[in-house]
Amino acid sequence: MKKPSIVAPGGSLEKACIAFDYGADAVYVGASEFSLRKSANNLQLSELTHLCNIANQRNKRVYLAMNIYPHQSDVNNIIGFLKCISTVGLHALIISDIGLCCLAREHTDIPIHASTQASILNTYSAQLWKSLGAKRIVLAREASLKESGHIKKQTNLETEVFIHGAMCSSFSGKCTISNVASGRDSNRGGCIQSCRHPYELSNGETHHIMNSKDLLGLNAIPDYFKYDVDAVKIEGRMKSALYVANACQQYRQAIDAYAESELLFQSLLPELQAKLSRVSNRGFTDASLQQPASKSSISYDWNGYSNAIQFIGIVHQSTQNKSLISVKQPLKTGDDILHITPNDSSPKKFKVSLISLHGTSINQAKPNQRVWIKGGYPKHSLLIK
Amino acid sequence: MKPLVTYLEHPSKIPLYRNHHFDTIILDLPFCSIRSHQPYDWSNEEISHLKLSMSMDHLAFNLDGIYTDQELRIIHSTISTRQLDALFSICRIQDPGLILWLNHHFPSLDIHLNPETGMQNIPAIKTLHDYGIKRFILNHETPVSVIDNIAKELPFLKLEILVQGPILIQYSKRQFLSNLYGTSAGTSLRFDAEDKDLAQRMFTFLNTDFGHFMFAQFHRSLANYSEKLIPLDCYHLIDARGESDKYAATSFDLYTNLKSLTNGEILKKVYDLSHASKKPQKPGFFLANNTDYDWRDETKTKDSPVGHVISKIKGDETLIEFYVPLPIDSQLRCINPDQTEASIELSSRITNLDHQPIHIIEAFTPYLLVNHQKGIQFKGLLYLKNT
DSSP, X not given: OOOOEEEEEESSHHHHHHHHHTTOSEEEEEBSSSOSOTTSOOBOHHHHHHHHHHHHHTTOEXXXXXXXXXXXXXXXXXXXXXXXXXXXXXXXXXXXXXXXHHHHHHHOXXXXXXXXXXXXXXXXXXXXXXXXXXXXXXXXXXXXXXXXXXXXXXXXXXXEEEXXXXXXXXXXXXXXXXXXXXXXXXXXXXXXXXXXXXXXXXXXXXXXXXXXXXXXXGGGHHHHHHTTOSEEEEOOTTSOHHHHHHHHHHHHHHHHHHHHOHHHHHHHHHHHHHHXXXXXXXXXXXXXXSSOXXXXXXXXXXXXXXXXXXXXXXXXEEOSSEEEEEESSOEETTOEEEEEETTEEEEEEEEOOEEOTTSOEESEEOTTXXXXXXXXXXXXXXEEO | OOOEEEEEXXXXXXXXXXXXOOSEEEEOOTTTOSOOSSOOOOOHHHHHHHHHHTTOSEEEEEEOSOOXXXXXXXXXXXXXXXXXXXXXXXXXXXXXXXXXXXXXXXXXXEEEEOOSSSOBSHHHHHHHHHTTXXXXXXXXXXXXXXXXXXXXXXXXXXXXXXXXXXXXXXXXXXXXXXXXXXXXXXXXXXXXXXXXXXXXXXXXXXXXXXXXXXEEEEEEEOGGGHHHHTTSOEEEEEOOTTSOHHHHHHHHHHHHSTXXXXXXXXXXXXXXXXXXXXXXXXXXTSSOOOXXXXXXXXXXXXXXXOEEXXXXXXXXXXXXXXXXXXXXXXXXXXXXXXXXXXXXXOTXXXXXXXXOBXXXXXXXXXXXXXXXXXXXXXXXXXXXXXX
């Protein structure tokens, strides 16, 4: 049975590597320019090259998101940038603008994936992108899995469908609220997420009218197989390493289990769902994967994020008896915390003992600090509370 | 006078429109047009009567949604059954994929593309023209300098811009309002709505059978900028849908006579439009689009960084990592997230994590910068000094 590949967000070089460790087959990353996530730790050219080398060694893929809608004044810079990245070893460019697609075809040989920002919802739109040279289409969030299967049959294009994470409530790429509300371009990386705001209507009521719950496609995995989806996509280049690792790990297990047997998949579902829910989320919906998104897909009366665990830190490297970690939340020697590793998603408890970079024992560490902890934990283990 | 283009919502409004000359009239048809404030199902007879009574050569219908294949099948069947392609000469689309659909099913129709957002660069517009677009409606984020540039670069292309009316800033297939209030199909809901996190901005929400639409807190009105508007070789679109007859009549009169009106007369009419719509009348991004502006860009160097600061805590060593191998005696500068800058002397101060001196700097390996280094910050980017 052909398994859909998992495409995960690589908000930074490290997050991309973590995604690989936790089960992603490919990552999508942004470079310092022309990507929709201006505030992510987007990758420098040398980091992109390094990541592509790592990916090739591990038989993984790196896709570069160039999914802005460029202004005319960007065109010359884009051509220069395309020439720079043409030899980096990227496996695809994710593009939403037809002009940028043409420039990419002219100046590189890198395969093109049409971004979800292009709002591809029907066969004709897919066909247009195929004629422009796209190899894969990332379907609009509004497309059902059944529709994706139909489009694939009609066009023979590879299909990629979102499976997890936050959602635009609008057609992606068809929203310019930030442009007029705050002078920041939604489609060039400046989105201020106005759709998450409460709005007071002229009838006096206040609701989070457009506040979409997060996508959870776990239960629909049989249909991702049935409709021959080539890749499932996890949203979240701005999200934490914990989110990325957790999502990759659970979907890796789910997809592998379903490929083995439906029974095994069904038996794992409750546990996988619980593990996906433990990381910060806005409540879950299956959006339009099966039926058009309904009332239950919106958190009209928003009460904040829900999560069961807190992210404490990441292990960057380790020796036999100590591990270098970056600290995300204040941490004290003696704290009881848990760790999960790329090979084990069930948290294991241990007591923290902190050592400074000087090599002396310390009582506490602050967020963004790197310190040693006693004990050798696998690289990219995640510390949680 | 520039050719005017507008929407007509209902046959009862024909007398109001008949007093003015329009190059193109656009009809919303309830089975396919997505954002009618007042969906009206025009019969073929009414459409024929409209053409005759207004001597219209260019009658367009709005196919302005992003549709599924199933929806397209229904739309195809309706257009074919009613032979609408014989009544209309133009179809206005938002989804570029529909160029192929129309060329296949209804090749006699001219296609006008209104992408609503994006596609404001010449390579995109030219490519779509090559696919068969006859007229391109530029989005509202395109400033006059770019419109002028596009018109000069692509002189064979017909361009159109919205000169008067509400600006659509969001389109969703989800029906937020009708889901919330449980209204039935065929009912449009419209509310003014204030963003409680960005107070005093009164947007308009519209909910139709096709989804949810959000409009800016102001109307785009370009009459006050006639000295910039008139020289542009563009069709002028007036959108008075959902507005009063007074708004429509004032707009038509204003833009029909724009060239001959005095500044005072223009100001008065724009004031009337503001009064009729209860919305400020603004140029939006017509004069300039500064949404690209980022204060960090002002000091941004064109050089590529060679590394970055991955940990910097007072009282502890600083941890740095390089993207490329470097000689140990490299002279560096660090540009911090707040754009301050500091020099870094490496040679005697850099060690590996075990505090052992090193002889060569390898890429993607963390190194300690021993002793306190003033002026460098967490997430600072490192650059070679002599570049």
